[in-house]
Amino acid sequence: MPDDLYQRYQAAHRAHQAHARTCPSCTDQARCPEGSRFWESFTRLQDAYLQRKRPR
Secondary structure, eight states: OOOHHHHHHHHHHHHHHHHHHHOTTOOSSOOOHHHHHHHHHHHHHHHHHHHHHSOO
């Protein structure tokens, strides 16, 4: 069974991508408030997942 943290970080990435496709304000350098929340959620979850995967 896939890792829950991995699944959550992938879902956050999909949510960010879906939003970015329809939001005229979001670019690679700037994001609207809603896009910023999606991006921050994605990066936080990705960082947590990658940190856990690093060898100790």
